[in-house]
Amino acid sequence: MSEFTLWDILRNLLxxxxxxxxxxxxxxxxxxxxxxxxxxxxxxxxKAGRVFARGYIELFQGTPLxxxxxxAFFGLGLFGIDVPAWLAAGLALILWTAAFLAEIWRGCxxxxxxxxxxxxxxxxxxxxxxxxxxxxxxxxxIAVPPTVGFSVQVVKGTALTSIIGFVELSKAGTVVTxxxxxxxxVYGLVALIYFCLCWPLSKSSxxxxxxxxxxxxxx
Amino acid sequence: xxxxxxxxxxVEYWPVLLKGIGITLELTVIGGLLGVSLGIACAWARALGPxxxxxxxxxxxxxxxxxxxLIQLFFIFFGxxxxxxxxxxxxxxxxxxxxxxxxxxxEIIRAGIQATPRGQFEAGASLGMTxxxxxxxxxxxxxxxxxxxxLSSQIVIVMLGSSVVSQIAAEDLTFxxxxxxxxxxxxxxxxFVSTLIYLALAILLRQVLRGVGWSIFPKRGAAAx
Numbered sequence: 001m002s003e004f005t006l007w008d009i010l011r012n013l014l015x016x017x018x019x020x021x022x023x024x025x026x027x028x029x030x031x032x033x034x035x036x037x038x039x040x041x042x043x044x045x046x047k048a049g050r051v052f053a054r055g056y057i058e059l060f061q062g063t064p065l066x067x068x069x070x071x072a073f074f075g076l077g078l079f080g081i082d083v084p085a086w087l088a089a090g091l092a093l094i095l096w097t098a099a100f101l102a103e104i105w106r107g108c109x110x111x112x113x114x115x116x117x118x119x120x121x122x123x124x125x126x127x128x129x130x131x132x133x134x135x136x137x138x139x140x141x142i143a144v145p146p147t148v149g150f151s152v153q154v155v156k157g158t159a160l161t162s163i164i165g166f167v168e169l170s171k172a173g174t175v176v177t178x179x180x181x182x183x184x185x186v187y188g189l190v191a192l193i194y195f196c197l198c199w200p201l202s203k204s205s206x207x208x209x210x211x212x213x214x215x216x217x218x219x
Numbered sequence: 220x221x222x223x224x225x226x227x228x229x230v231e232y233w234p235v236l237l238k239g240i241g242i243t244l245e246l247t248v249i250g251g252l253l254g255v256s257l258g259i260a261c262a263w264a265r266a267l268g269p270x271x272x273x274x275x276x277x278x279x280x281x282x283x284x285x286x287x288x289l290i291q292l293f294f295i296f297f298g299x300x301x302x303x304x305x306x307x308x309x310x311x312x313x314x315x316x317x318x319x320x321x322x323x324x325x326e327i328i329r330a331g332i333q334a335t336p337r338g339q340f341e342a343g344a345s346l347g348m349t350x351x352x353x354x355x356x357x358x359x360x361x362x363x364x365x366x367x368x369x370l371s372s373q374i375v376i377v378m379l380g381s382s383v384v385s386q387i388a389a390e391d392l393t394f395x396x397x398x399x400x401x402x403x404x405x406x407x408x409x410x411f412v413s414t415l416i417y418l419a420l421a422i423l424l425r426q427v428l429r430g431v432g433w434s435i436f437p438k439r440g441a442a443a444x
């Protein structure tokens with residue numbers, strides 16, 4: 001039986017970390033785009049759009065991400081395609097991320113004083129113009145810290161994709177454990193790598209929030 | 220799409236789902252009660268406790284909040300036996316949920332404690348209360364009342380997150396779904412039904428927690444009596 005050094009274990013885990021990072025980026029970027037669309041529906045004037053967005057957000061926030069992954073995996077399979085794990089993982093994570101980001105951003109838009117809507121409307125601006133020139137630029141500023149904070153949840157969420165067979169950091173942890181029989185070391189290292197990915201994001205979210213509050217106090 | 224949906228398996232397998240729901244609820248209740256208690260203790264330590272204790276609590280909170288629950292679970296279930304600390308799958312699942320919720324609720328409750336006006340502590344002290352009595356009667360209850368909605372959401376998140384305990388063979392709702400789909404090969408329908416059950420549980424739990432909030436906290440304005 002071959003022996004594994006600590007470096008062998010770490011190297012294999014770090015190689016798999018690439019896929020955790022790629023999947024996190026894809027989910028975050030894709031989720032932002034879908035989330036922005038949902039946000040426009042959620043706060044728009046179209047009643048059907050609002051109802052749809054509310055239902056969507058309730059559904060994705062009220063069910064486990066793991067179930068969403070299973071449904072994406074087996075649901076796509078119903079169309080007779082052989083579903084690769086990365087496709088189901090990416091799809092489910094994008095849809096899940098979108099629901100949370102839309103709800104976070106709605107809070108930011110609603111935090112903008114009502115007078116801003118009235119003022120821009122009295123200038124004869126339409127909905128799109130109000131959004132583009134008055135509301136979104138202000139909402140964007142308050143949205144940054146919670147959005148960065150949520151990116152931590154996305155990175156942690158990718159760990160669940162190991163369950164439907166996508167090979168990223170968590171799956172690599174299981175594979176390496178099965179080869180080395182050293183679960184304590186391996187899962188300890190896996191946790192440490194996740195921590196190194198997430199902690200800078202958490203910290204910068206906190207710092208951004210503090211900076212933003214300072215800006216508020218000076219106004 | 221030439222696929223015919225079939226929910227006929229429900230007739231035979233609903234008791235399996237029901238048992239899974241029971242375990243999920245049991246995990247949530249135990250995890251919720253112990254997790255929030257741990258969170259209160261940690262929030263006290265971080266906001267008002269002795270200076271030497273604070274870095275340890277901070278390290279615990281940061282460590283848990285920045286790693287996935289699945290890895291925490293694997294570490295407890297697979298990793299700890301290497302140190303001679305062996306747990307059954309349900310105990311491991313419960314322990315992981317308590318540790319996880321403890322860290323998150325610590326941060327939430329601490330925010331509530333720090334929003335308490337300084338005068339409240341001084342008022343407590345001037346009534347001859349000890350620091351602990353002031354914390355228990357004057358600070359904690361209004362703090363919990365303030366952050367109750369956030370804490371409720373976190374408990375719901377932990378309930379939904381508990382679906383991964385099926386990965387260490389704890390027989391919760393997701394485990395039941397995995398079992399049924401491996402017997403019936405009706406994967407989509409099985410997960411569809413269990414997803415709806417989770418949704419119903421989440422809505423129900425939110426209502427229950429709102430009711431709990433109503434009954435344990437004094438109504439606003441009652442302090443003037």
